[in-house]
Amino acid sequence: MQEYFIGIDGGGTSCRAAVADAEGRILGRGRSGASNILTDPDTALRHIEEAARLAFRDAGLAEDLSAASALLGVAGNNVGDAVSYVLARLPFARAEIVSDGLIALQGALGDADGAIAIVGTGTIFIVRHQGRIHYLGGWGFQVGDLGGGARLGHAALQESLLAHDGIRPGSALTKRILDEFGHDPKMVVDFARAARPGDFGRHAPTVVAFAAEGDPTALRLMRDAASQVDEALDAAARIDGGTGRLCLLGGLAEVYSAYLADRHRDRLAPPLADALTGAVELAVKTLRTGAP
Known part of the structure; x- marks a missing residue:
C-alpha cells in the first residue's frame, strides 16, 4: 500500500x-x-x-x-x-x-549544519551543529524578540513621544506617527496599553520606509535593531564556529541584510527551500x- x-x-x-x-x-x-x-x-x-x-x-x-x-x-x-x-x-x-x-x-538548510535567523514580528535564532539543535531567543515580546518588527514599531512610538516632549529632536518619521494619533500623546498611550505585538509591528514598515529615505531617527532605530540581531548571530557563531549557511527568514529578512555587520552579511546565503x-x-x- x-x-x-x-x-x-x-x-x-x-x-x-x-x-x-x-x-x-x-x-x-x-x-x-x-x-x-x-x-x-x-x-x-x-x-x-x-x-x-x-x-x-x-x-x-x-x-x-x-x-x-x-x-x-x-x-x-x-x-x-x-x-x-x-x-x-x-x-x-x-x-x-x-x-x-x-x-x-x-x-x-536541508540536513546540513548552519543557522537561521527568523526576523518577523518577533525573532528567534536556531543553529544546527554536529546534529544538535540550539535555540536562541524567541521568548516573546514582553521579555524578548529583540530586533523584531514589534520591537521596532514600539521603539518608533517611544521616539515620537520623546520628540513631542522636546527631549529628542523630531524627524519626518516621528511627525508621521504623531500625525496618525492627531498629535495627542494620550492617544498613543491608549493605543500602546491595549496593543498586541502585531499591532506594534504594523508600524515597522513605516520605520523601514523612512530609513530608506535617510530619516535620521528611522536610521538609528534600524541600526539599533540590527545590532541586536548581530549580537544574537554572534552567539550563534560561537556555537557553530561561523561555518555553514546563514539564512535570514521572515518578513524583515530582506531589510536586515543591508544593516547587519559585515561578519554576518558575508556569510548570508539564500534558503534552500x-x-x-x-x-x-x-x-x-x-x-x-x-x-x-
Whole structure:
C-alpha cells in the first residue's frame, strides 16, 4: 500500500499543507485559515484537516487522511497541554508536532549544519551543529524578540513621544506617527496599553520606509535593531564556529541584510527551500515505516 506523508506549516494567519510520497516528492498542496494551537485549538484542528484534504485533492488522491502520516510545525509545540489536546484529535494514522522554527531550519538548510535567523514580528535564532539543535531567543515580546518588527514599531512610538516632549529632536518619521494619533500623546498611550505585538509591528514598515529615505531617527532605530540581531548571530557563531549557511527568514529578512555587520552579511546565503518543504522532509524522515 502506498504511504503518504503530510507536512503542515501552521501559523497564526494561515495553515499550509503538502502531501508527498515515500520518496519525499510533493504531490499536492493546500491552504486554509489560522492554526494557532494555543489560542484556538479547535479552529486550528479544523483548518489543519481542511488544508490536508485540499492537498490530497490537489494531488488527485482520495482524501483518506486516516492512512497518512503527518508532521506539524507549529508555534506552541512546547506547551504540553495544547500538544496533547491536538494530537489526540488529529485525523491522521500517525502524527508528530514540532516547532515551526524546526521546519524552517530544515527547509533552509536541508540536513546540513548552519543557522537561521527568523526576523518577523518577533525573532528567534536556531543553529544546527554536529546534529544538535540550539535555540536562541524567541521568548516573546514582553521579555524578548529583540530586533523584531514589534520591537521596532514600539521603539518608533517611544521616539515620537520623546520628540513631542522636546527631549529628542523630531524627524519626518516621528511627525508621521504623531500625525496618525492627531498629535495627542494620550492617544498613543491608549493605543500602546491595549496593543498586541502585531499591532506594534504594523508600524515597522513605516520605520523601514523612512530609513530608506535617510530619516535620521528611522536610521538609528534600524541600526539599533540590527545590532541586536548581530549580537544574537554572534552567539550563534560561537556555537557553530561561523561555518555553514546563514539564512535570514521572515518578513524583515530582506531589510536586515543591508544593516547587519559585515561578519554576518558575508556569510548570508539564500534558503534552500521553505518551511513547508522542511515539514515534508521531516515527515518522511521521522514517520516513514522502518525509518531510522
